[in-house]
Amino acid sequence: MSQQSSGQAPPTHLKVILSAQYFMFFGIMGIALPYFNLYCYHMKLSGFEIGIIGSSRSLLIILFSLIWGILADRYQNRRFLYILCQFIGACLCTLYLIADTFISILCVTLIVSVFYAPLISFIEAFTMDLIGDNKHTYGMIRLWGSILFIVMVLVVGELLNHFSYFIIIQMIVFGYFIQAFVAITIPSSQKKKNRKTKPSLNVLKRTNVVVYLISSFLMLVSHGTYYAFSSIHLELLGANSNEIAIYWALGSIAEIFVMFNSRRIFQRFQIESVLIFSFAIAAIRWLLMFYASEVxxxxxxxxxxxxTYGTFHMAGILYIDRCMPESTKTLGQAVNNAVSYGLGLMTGSFINGYLFETVGSHYSFIFSFVVAVFAGVLLWSVVERGVKP
Structure with missing residues (x-):
């Protein structure tokens, strides 16, 4: 059984503030993730062009999440940078309202991504710091993001029955501004030491951390078809906008269930065991998606x-937090986010954009299956050798 500290629970008002950050971040994702690529598809962009937009966005997330993370740890100014990125990103996001070609949508995506890049790693670092020894409460805080994700998926799915696809962009812009104002409520969590603290990268060279990051990268590569082309895949199978909304909402309802039970999960099972189990389920999931032809x-x-997301994401956040010393908490989460949701999704989007155009979305899931199996076996082989933080 895993060992968890049992310190005093964080105050209610603090849990509300942290939950609000996830609430808004994933609420916007509930619009963008299922529908932005569908919007691009209806703007007559090809699968390859959609893949380029997704992979280019991920490339900047990789680069700038690391840059912002290093700055936050070095100058101990995470809160200032978090709020700054929120407001600048929201203002730049308004350019989507006039972008109507592949080049213009790509350019707006690139500049917005510079300031969007560090947001989730900052939120994760805030949460890990502020909940202290009560890491098992993470799931209960994080699940509020999934709740608004579900609501927005269903709302937008219904709205698309009555309005044009341009409403997707309008709602994303509006959501970004609300998120920016919510960000002001976050308290500072970094412990004040020297004015400048040089984060050490040596911890990232440890075998267990390197193998985890490679496996995490591959996990998100395997999700490339899912994140980039699921809505289009469903539409090609004959699904309507309500069915697409139900599809995305059901995924979040499922992840809420495991997040609600996060305390029980991580008190009973080792973090590494949860990670390996998640890889096994991912392989099964993509194989089933290959064979499934009914909506x-x-x-x-x-x-x-x-x-494949719920338990994997929670275990990954806790694993990196456990591996990182105090002076590199923000950088650790930034690297984790950059390697997985940045580099992993970029690679997955690019490869699957090509596969979508050449062999179709069904066979793209075979590629996802193979990648998930390899990643799971890689991590399992290291855990079996007893390599730990």
């Missing part, structure tokens, strides 16, 4: 998102 079956398979 209802594809929607049902979405329940497995509870494990």
């Amino acid at each position: 209802w079956l594809v929607i049902l398979i979405q329940i497995l998102h509870a494990f």
Whole structure:
């Protein structure tokens, strides 16, 4: 059984503030993730062009999440940078309202991504710091993001029955500004030491950390078809906007279930065991997606998102937090986010953009299956050798 500290629970008002950050971040994602690529598709962009936009965005997230993370740890000014990125990003996001070609949408995506890049790693670092020894409460705080994700997926799905796809962009812009004002409520969490603290990168060279990051990268590569082309895949199978909304909402409902039970999960199982289990379920999920040709079956398979995202994400955040010394907490989460949701999704989007155009979305899931199996075996081999932080 894993060992968890049992310190005093964080105050209610603090949990509300932290939950609000996830609430807004994933609420906007509930619009962008299922529908932005669908918007691009209806703007007559090709699968390859959509893949370029997704991979280019991920490339900047990789680079700038690291840059912002290093600055936050070096100058101990995470809160200032967090709020700054929120407001500048929101203002730049308004340019989507006039972008109507591949080049213009790509350019806006690139400049917005510079300031969007560090947001989730900052939020994760704030949360890990502020909840102290009560790491098992992370899931209960994080699940509020999934709740608004579900609501926005369903709302936008219904709105698309009555309005044009341009409403997707309007709602994303509006959401960014609300998120920026919510960011002001976050308290400072970094412990004041010297004016400048040079974060050490040596911890990132440890075998267990390197293997985890490679496996995490591959996990998100395997999700490339899912994140970039699921909505389009469903539409090609004959799904309507309500069915697409149900598909995405069901995934978040499933992940809420495991987040709600995060305390029980991590008190009973080692973090490494949860990670390996998540890889196994991912492989099964992508294989089932390859064979599924009915809309209802594809929607049902979405329940497995509870494990390929829910348990995997929680275990990954806790694992990196456990590995990182105090002076590199922000950088650690930034590297984790950059390697997985940055580099992993960039690679996955690019490869699957090509596969979508050449062999179709069904066979793209075979590629995802192979990648997930390899990643899981890689991590398992290191855990079996007893390599730990």
